[in-house]
Amino acid sequence: MAPNGFEYDSGFEERDESIYESPLVARPTRLLHVDIIRRAFTTPVFTGISEAFVSMKNICAPLLKPFDWKRPLAGIVFSLLAIPSQAGEKAQHEFLLFPSVEVFDNTGLDDELFDSAGNIVTAGFMYSYSGNRLRFLAEYVLSTEESEMERLTAGWLFGEQTMLWVGRFHQPSKYWTTEHHHGQYLQTSISRPGIEEWEDEGGPIPTHITGLLLETGQIREDSSGFQIAVSAGFAPVLTEDGLEPVEPLDPSSDHGPAFNFRLAYLPDYFGNNQFGILGGWNDIEIDSDTSPSQLGTESVEQLQLGVYLDWRWEQLRFISNVNYLEYKHIRADGNITDDVWSGYIQAEYAIGSYWTVYGRHENSSGEDGTEFIRLIPKFISYRNVFGVRWDIATSHALTLEIADTETVTSDFGQYRLQWSAVFP
Amino acid sequence: MYRLFAASLTLSLALCWTAVRGEEQVVLVAGENSPIENLSPLELRKAYFGIVVRYDNQIIRPFRNSSDPQLSEIFLQSVVAMSERSYERRLFSLTLKSGRPRPEEFTDQDDLVRALREYPHSISYMWRSDAERSIGIKVIKLLWQEN
Numbered sequence: 127m128a129p130n131g132f133e134y135d136s137g138f139e140e141r142d143e144s145i146y147e148s149p150l151v152a153r154p155t156r157l158l159h160v161d162i163i164r165r166a167f168t169t170p171v172f173t174g175i176s177e178a179f180v181s182m183k184n185i186c187a188p189l190l191k192p193f194d195w196k197r198p199l200a201g202i203v204f205s206l207l208a209i210p211s212q213a214g215e216k217a218q219h220e221f222l223l224f225p226s227v228e229v230f231d232n233t234g235l236d237d238e239l240f241d242s243a244g245n246i247v248t249a250g251f252m253y254s255y256s257g258n259r260l261r262f263l264a265e266y267v268l269s270t271e272e273s274e275m276e277r278l279t280a281g282w283l284f285g286e287q288t289m290l291w292v293g294r295f296h297q298p299s300k301y302w303t304t305e306h307h308h309g310q311y312l313q314t315s316i317s318r319p320g321i322e323e324w325e326d327e328g329g330p331i332p333t334h335i336t337g338l339l340l341e342t343g344q345i346r347e348d349s350s351g352f353q354i355a356v357s358a359g360f361a362p363v364l365t366e367d368g369l370e371p372v373e374p375l376d377p378s379s380d381h382g383p384a385f386n387f388r389l390a391y392l393p394d395y396f397g398n399n400q401f402g403i404l405g406g407w408n409d410i411e412i413d414s415d416t417s418p419s420q421l422g423t424e425s426v427e428q429l430q431l432g433v434y435l436d437w438r439w440e441q442l443r444f445i446s447n448v449n450y451l452e453y454k455h456i457r458a459d460g461n462i463t464d465d466v467w468s469g470y471i472q473a474e475y476a477i478g479s480y481w482t483v484y485g486r487h488e489n490s491s492g493e494d495g496t497e498f499i500r501l502i503p504k505f506i507s508y509r510n511v512f513g514v515r516w517d518i519a520t521s522h523a524l525t526l527e528i529a530d531t532e533t534v535t536s537d538f539g540q541y542r543l544q545w546s547a548v549f550p
Numbered sequence: 551m552y553r554l555f556a557a558s559l560t561l562s563l564a565l566c567w568t569a570v571r572g573e574e575q576v577v578l579v580a581g582e583n584s585p586i587e588n589l590s591p592l593e594l595r596k597a598y599f600g601i602v603v604r605y606d607n608q609i610i611r612p613f614r615n616s617s618d619p620q621l622s623e624i625f626l627q628s629v630v631a632m633s634e635r636s637y638e639r640r641l642f643s644l645t646l647k648s649g650r651p652r653p654e655e656f657t658d659q660d661d662l663v664r665a666l667r668e669y670p671h672s673i674s675y676m677w678r679s680d681a682e683r684s685i686g687i688k689v690i691k692l693l694w695q696e697n
Contacts, residue, residue, distance in 0.1 A: 216669065218611075218651035222642065254649025258609060263649035281649075286602045289648065309646045312639065341648065345601075347592065396599050396630070398640070479635065521638075548642055 217257045224250035226310040226546040236536040239504055246270055250308040259283045263291075267308050272326070276308055276334065291339040294372065298341075298355035298388040299406040301434040301447050303333055311546040314443075315513055316527045319470040319488050320506030321449055325362055325369035328504025328533075330451065330468075331430060332408050334371035335359040335384050343395070351395035353402075356387045361408040364426065368502050369410070382409030382425060399438055404447075405431040423462075426498055427454040432469075446471040453498040466499055467491040468507070479517070486511040493534055500534055508532035522547045575678040575695040576624050581667040582688045586610070589673070589690065591629075597673065598630050600641065600650030605671055612653040613674040615662055625675055628694045663687055 231243045248269035255262040265277040279293030296303050302322035306313040323329035337359015345351040361384035362369040372381050386406030393399055408428045432449035448469030455462040472486035490507040493499040499507070513527035522545070529540040578594070580586045586605050589597070597603045597612040604610065616622055622634070630637050641652045656662035659680060666672050667686045681689050 220645050220649060220651050222646060252646055252649075254645065254651070256649060256651045261649050265646075283602060286604060304647065305643070307646050309642065312643055312646065345592070345596070349592065349595070396595060396632075396640070398636075 217255060220252070220254045220256070221550075222250075222252040222309070223549040224248075224252070224309045224311055224546070225549070226250075226544055228316065228542060228544040230543075231541045232538050233541070234538040236538070237503075239533070239536065240538070248310065250276075250310065252307075252309075261289070265308060279339070287344070288340070288342040291341070292337070294334055294336045295339045295357070296333055297335040297357045297359075297384065297386040297406065298339070299386040299404040299430055299432070300331055300333055301388070301402075301404060301436070302445070304355075304388070305436070309548065310544075311521065311523060311548045314474050314482055314484050314515055314525075315472065315486060315511060316525050316542045316544045317509075317511060317529065317540070319447070319472075319486065320490075320509065321447065321468040321470065321488070323504075323506070325371055326367065328368065328502055328506060330369075330466075330499055330502050330505050331406075331428070331449070332362045332369055332371065332384060332410070335361065335386065336372040336381075337384070345395045349395055350391075350393050352392065353390045353400075354387070356385075358383070358385050360384060361410050363411045363413050364498075364501065365413040368504065370413075382411045384408040386430075397438075398436060401433070401435040401437070403431075403433055405429075422457045422459055423455045423497075424458070425456045427456065428452070428498070429454075441476045443474040443476075444471065445474075451496075453496060455497060462497065464492070464496045464498070466493045466496045468493070472511075481517075482515040484511075484513050484515070503533060503535060506531055506533055521549070576621065576628070576675055576693045577678045577681050578673060578690040578693050579666065579676050579681050579684075579687050580673050580690055581670055582686050583667075584670045584672070584688065586671065586673065586690060594629055594673075595631075598653055600644050600652060608671045611669055611672040613662055613665060613672055614653045614655040615659065615674050615676060616655050616657045617659045617662070618677070621675070621677060624694050629675070659684075 226246075226248045228246045228248075230241075230245070232240050233242075235242055246269060248267065248271075251264075251266045251268070253264045259282055261281040261283065263277060263279050263281070264275070266275050267273070275294070277293070277295050279291040279295050281289045281291040283289055296307060298304055300322055302313075302318055306318075310316075320328065321331065325333055335357055337357060339355065339357040339359075341353070341355045343351055343353040360372045360381035362371040363381060364370075384406065386404075386408075388402060388404040390400045390402035406428075407430070410426045410428055412423055412425055429452040430449055432447060434445075434447040436445045437443065446469065448467070450465065450467055452463065452465040455464075468488075468490040470486055470488040472484060474482055474484040476482045486509070488506065488509040488511075493505070493507045499505055509529050509531045511527060511529040513525055515523055515525040517523050525542075525544045525546070527540070527542045527544075529542075531538055531540050578589065589603070589605075589610075593603050593610075597610050598614075602609055614622075615625070626632060626634055626637060632640065644650045645652055654665070656665065656674075659676070662674055663684045663686060666674060673690070675693055676684070678689070678692075681687060
């Protein structure tokens, strides 16, 4: 029992003090408000949710064993090539190209986690095939930083609005990510919030899941409606470089299960306004070569619950997302549980048809005392962003952004200039 | 004298054109062999946002008629209820998110008519006068008329 009367997870008080000798692990600095938050989220209801996910994991474990995706994926591709049309209807193909060129300068860096200056040239490709029921979608990103198949899925349409996807996808509990994917031109700001970052850019929540994704929606006669997305699949593995998702064409073993969801209400189903709840449970295995594994943590069970809002009032737009994340470190010498709050609010104001000014505030609470977050050193826990976007021509934009940024270990300024576009 | 005549002629033609358009209506059309007989405003809107709408168990394919800017403006106001910029961005977003095909766009009305005849479950919109002049298509319903 802790001095404040709160009962921590078993093993927390018996923590091996030697782990703090590692430069990667910081001694938790527990604040009063963090304790209050934890108290709220260790109620029987919340604990019950976590236990339900664990039960689901045990039930699904035999079905979630990783397997070689090469043959099924090759089968999907060749099937699509062999069946150009179905039932007399001409299949439809879509191709989108999202190019962008970014110049950046980071000032006041204390460490070498981020480059001090440079440029990034990116081309995002999206291809989709739509038959009468069958759909195929691939998203590939080629840049000066990486080359990766981001999404590769095949889907079957049930009814008019229920789609079951199989493959690698962006899981639904990250709103910003599933709204913009890698379409840089479609997001107003250059940067994305730290909590919404990709795994290899310091994102603490898994994004790329390989498995099943069910998406459905319902439109009412007044055009309002709701959407539900639920996914189950393989979570990433934590390595020295951060979270590493399953590669569809290069599968590895030891990926734990992941379950994620989002429920959205849309006052106008065809518009952009919406709000909702999202969450997930991810069993993140730890690569045996990384420091936390050597320190005794075998895996981390991450529980996420959050709310989000994306709303427009004429020229004004607000996007916000607040998440509670609980991490249970599975250790032979007793489990450790810690948690973090992280959220952001972005406000945008359109001036005429061509200019948009925007600002974003990101903040986190409890990240200093969360071992998992400490193991993702590029996670941006605090940031104030200000930017201007100029839509210079149809489907072309030029954006300037400045930011005051903090990670767990450093505090620096960011300056970015970016051209982005979409074709055709 | 010649300049005065030319100016008068131009003004007269402009007035006549406005008068003709003033009597015009925008109609929903399909190929003459299309089984489609009617669509509700909600179904129409769904189709133009890439949401699957079926007729006789076949997916309806919406075509955009971009042969006339004024017609496009009326379509945006009366069918999708969005500005062109918002609609275009919404379509990009929906396609990127789930691979939904965007409505095919035609800048040449003859090509549009050919496509409507080729795909029985396709729909589009036209000025009524153009629809009545075109061979091989039928009017499904009135979408807009100037008061």
